[in-house]
Amino acid sequence: MNTRRDHCIITIFHFGRPFVAMALLLVVLAFTTGCTRKETGEGTTIHFVTWKPNIPGVQEEIIGLFESEHPGITVVREIGPHSSTSFHDLLTQKLKNRSKDVDVFLMDVIWPPEFAAAGWALPLDELFPLSEREQFLEGTILANTYQDRIYGVPLFVDSGILYYRKDLLEKYNFQPPETWQAMVEQAQVIVAGESKEGSGLYGFSGQFKQYEGLVCDMMEYILSNGGEILNSETGKSGLVDEPALEAVDFVRRHIIGAAAPRGALTYQEPESLDLFVQGKAVFHRNWPYAWRISNDPGKSRIAGKVGIAKLPRFEGHASYATLGGWQAGISSHSKNREAAWAFVKFLTGERAQKIFALRGGRAPTRKALYGDAEILESYPHFRDMKEVFLTAYPRPGTPLYPAVSNVLQRYFSKAISSPGLDLEKEAREASQEIDRIIALGQ
Amino acid sequence: MRLSLAAREKVFAAALLTPSLLFVAVFAFYPILYSVYLSLHRIVLGLPSLGRPFIGLDNYRQLLGDGIALHSLLNTLVFVFTTTFFEILLGLVIALVIHQRFRGRGMVRAAILVPWAIPTVVSSQMWRFLFNDKYGLLNYALFRSDTGAYIAWLAHPATAFGAIVVADVWKTSSFAGLLILAGLQLIPDELYHAAKIDGASPWQRFRKITLPLIKPAVLIALLFRTMDAFRVFDLVFVMTQGGPADSTNVLQFYGYKKIFAEGMMGYGSTISVFVFIISLIISLFYIRVMGMRLFREG
Numbered sequence: 038m039n040t041r042r043d044h045c046i047i048t049i050f051h052f053g054r055p056f057v058a059m060a061l062l063l064v065v066l067a068f069t070t071g072c073t074r075k076e077t078g079e080g081t082t083i084h085f086v087t088w089k090p091n092i093p094g095v096q097e098e099i100i101g102l103f104e105s106e107h108p109g110i111t112v113v114r115e116i117g118p119h120s121s122t123s124f125h126d127l128l129t130q131k132l133k134n135r136s137k138d139v140d141v142f143l144m145d146v147i148w149p150p151e152f153a154a155a156g157w158a159l160p161l162d163e164l165f166p167l168s169e170r171e172q173f174l175e176g177t178i179l180a181n182t183y184q185d186r187i188y189g190v191p192l193f194v195d196s197g198i199l200y201y202r203k204d205l206l207e208k209y210n211f212q213p214p215e216t217w218q219a220m221v222e223q224a225q226v227i228v229a230g231e232s233k234e235g236s237g238l239y240g241f242s243g244q245f246k247q248y249e250g251l252v253c254d255m256m257e258y259i260l261s262n263g264g265e266i267l268n269s270e271t272g273k274s275g276l277v278d279e280p281a282l283e284a285v286d287f288v289r290r291h292i293i294g295a296a297a298p299r300g301a302l303t304y305q306e307p308e309s310l311d312l313f314v315q316g317k318a319v320f321h322r323n324w325p326y327a328w329r330i331s332n333d334p335g336k337s338r339i340a341g342k343v344g345i346a347k348l349p350r351f352e353g354h355a356s357y358a359t360l361g362g363w364q365a366g367i368s369s370h371s372k373n374r375e376a377a378w379a380f381v382k383f384l385t386g387e388r389a390q391k392i393f394a395l396r397g398g399r400a401p402t403r404k405a406l407y408g409d410a411e412i413l414e415s416y417p418h419f420r421d422m423k424e425v426f427l428t429a430y431p432r433p434g435t436p437l438y439p440a441v442s443n444v445l446q447r448y449f450s451k452a453i454s455s456p457g458l459d460l461e462k463e464a465r466e467a468s469q470e471i472d473r474i475i476a477l478g479q
Numbered sequence: 480m481r482l483s484l485a486a487r488e489k490v491f492a493a494a495l496l497t498p499s500l501l502f503v504a505v506f507a508f509y510p511i512l513y514s515v516y517l518s519l520h521r522i523v524l525g526l527p528s529l530g531r532p533f534i535g536l537d538n539y540r541q542l543l544g545d546g547i548a549l550h551s552l553l554n555t556l557v558f559v560f561t562t563t564f565f566e567i568l569l570g571l572v573i574a575l576v577i578h579q580r581f582r583g584r585g586m587v588r589a590a591i592l593v594p595w596a597i598p599t600v601v602s603s604q605m606w607r608f609l610f611n612d613k614y615g616l617l618n619y620a621l622f623r624s625d626t627g628a629y630i631a632w633l634a635h636p637a638t639a640f641g642a643i644v645v646a647d648v649w650k651t652s653s654f655a656g657l658l659i660l661a662g663l664q665l666i667p668d669e670l671y672h673a674a675k676i677d678g679a680s681p682w683q684r685f686r687k688i689t690l691p692l693i694k695p696a697v698l699i700a701l702l703f704r705t706m707d708a709f710r711v712f713d714l715v716f717v718m719t720q721g722g723p724a725d726s727t728n729v730l731q732f733y734g735y736k737k738i739f740a741e742g743m744m745g746y747g748s749t750i751s752v753f754v755f756i757i758s759l760i761i762s763l764f765y766i767r768v769m770g771m772r773l774f775r776e777g
Binding site (some may be wrong): 154 | 524529597721736
């Protein structure tokens with residue numbers, strides 16, 4: 038290494054003219070920094086591409102622990118944007134260009150099929166045997182499996198949950214609602230009763246902006262009415278089927294501009310949670326992270342008054358929660374696969390997941406942690422949530438998911454924001470579009 | 480052998496032009512040609528097994544039958560017409576005001592450019608907050624404490640579209656104003672003195688002197704604004720993500736989604752090429768109109 042660097046420096050003196058030398062200096066600098074980077078001892082450096090976390094310090098703590106246990110490996114964190122969609126754009130650019138700055142990356146639950154089909158994510162079958170996979174929640178393993186091979190290790194799990202105002206439901210003698218109709222009725226009674234006191238209270242808040250979250254929310258209505266988005270066998274769209282149409286119609290008639298404010302059409306998670314923690318919504322649909330925030334007196338006016346329950350369903354059908362969550366994957370262009378796997382294993386191991394749970398409020402993917410006394414003490418609701426996670430179901434698994442999702446977002450947004458729209462016609466058009474996209478891959 | 484003066488001048492001119500030509504070739508021509516190349520192929524990032532087959536004009540045929548693309552083209556055109564109309568109108572007013580002599584004129588001129596100097600992403604974020612349904616300043620200004628009357632501006636297709644138009648007009652009117660001001664400053668004072676002596680009213684002076692003489696400047700402002708408005712992207716990206724009900728989806732945003740979110744490199748490039756062709760037509764049209772005018776005056 039040193040000889041090369043000397044060589045680099047000598048070359049500068051061959052060129053007398055300062056102008057040329059300056060230009061060359063830049064090139065040389067690039068060279069020498071390349072040299073020094075490799076000189077960091079005998080060890081390996083792996084690059085970990087992650088998003089900007091909600092709660093700082095947790096990732097750092099886990100990386101610190103890992104490095105002290107694996108003295109030969111240095112982890113360099115590359116921090117991307119917080120939003121899943123922007124993070125996807127950045128990460129796929131890097132992977133597409135076979136960037137050397139990616140060894141380990143985080144994947145949203147909907148990406149593994151795409152990353153697998155595109156050849157970006159390394160198949161982990163040998164490293165991550167079936168016996169080890171059994172330790173994880175089933176839905177999370179399913180989401181990482183594409184054409185019988187596994188491409189990621191589940192890090193934490195998300196699924197839709199119904200939050201409600203314990204105090205208000207008690208005041209009006211209600212049990213947490215089992216069905217969507219019951220939720221809407223309870224909300225009406227409570228809002229009518231409370232509005233006498235001029236509270237600006239709404240019945241419900243959720244995520245209905247035209248974006249990925251809209252698909253998650255709408256799926257919960259459709260599947261809890263016995264409908265489906267994509268038929269798992271034929272791969273055809275189920276939007277035109279009666280249960281799906283009914284569920285969408287329910288949302289546009291009884292949720293948007295009724296139980297929930299019209300403004301919910303502009304809400305992503307933070308805006309909808311904001312309404313809830315301000316004490317302006319009786320019911321709220323969100324992911325598990327909202328528990329910590331809504332019970333934090335510094336951020337919430339309703340701390341201690343929050344209850345959680347399984348999401349409601351339609352009469353005669355089962356409740357359904359959309360599966361979210363993040364996985365760790367390894368780039369197929371990584372030059373340090375062994376070190377990368379060591380890191381992934383550590384990151385998704387029991388110890389690290391416990392730190393993520395205790396300090397970050399993240400629901401673990403390892404089943405055993407749902408019996409951990411320390412975790413249950415801080416998050417008693419995890420015990421009940423395990424059932425939700427066990428029934429949570431991933432979104433359609435296709436490498437063309439982003440394209441399908443865009444069609445769904447467009448259709449759902451149109452359907453729920455225009456009361457006079459011919460739903461069946463729109464659903465048929467969206468279905469044709471989806472079938473055309475799916476056909477591309479066949 | 481000695482070159483003639485004219486020939487030497489030509490060589491010198493070529494030498495001076497080469498760097499900028501090279502620059503344009505690398506950073507403009509190459510990407511455009513590459514986009515055209517991509518647009519003639521079927522490339523789906525998520526499906527590398529498809530390869531990159533050459534499919535001729537299939538993508539273009541698909542584009543012409545793509546209802547969502549045509550809808551976003553319509554949105555884009557409406558956006559271009561409304562924003563440029565208001566921007567030129569307001570720009571003219573701004574230019575006439577800051578052309579007057581009054582105390583603190585320098586300050587006002589500088590202040591008026593502030594919106595234009597703010598990065599669009601930042602100002603879009605600001606407008607998103609102003610239009611917020613619960614704590615937006617606009618609702619507060621209109622309804623004060625009557626929170627029940629608050630309007631979710633970005634939740635209705637028509638008002639959401641109006642909101643991005645307002646944000647764009649607010650931001651770029653001053654730029655149009657600056658260009659028109661440059662035109663105003665070229666008009667010699669003698670013309671106004673002469674007209675006054677001839678008994679022309681202020682309105683007549685404006686109609687017969689100011690307007691005709693600032694026409695080239697207005698045309699340049701129009702050119703810049705149409706082209707810019709046609710490529711609107713960041714406002715939509717930050718404020719609405721194309722929603723609700725796809726009412727604010729514009730061509731560039733649609734193309735972005737196709738390439739970056741869906742990985743449809745071929746089809747997405749087709750949309751980019753389409754936007755390029757339309758911008759080219761617009762600019763050729765303006766250059767023809769303006770070029771003739773400038774030559775006649777020159």
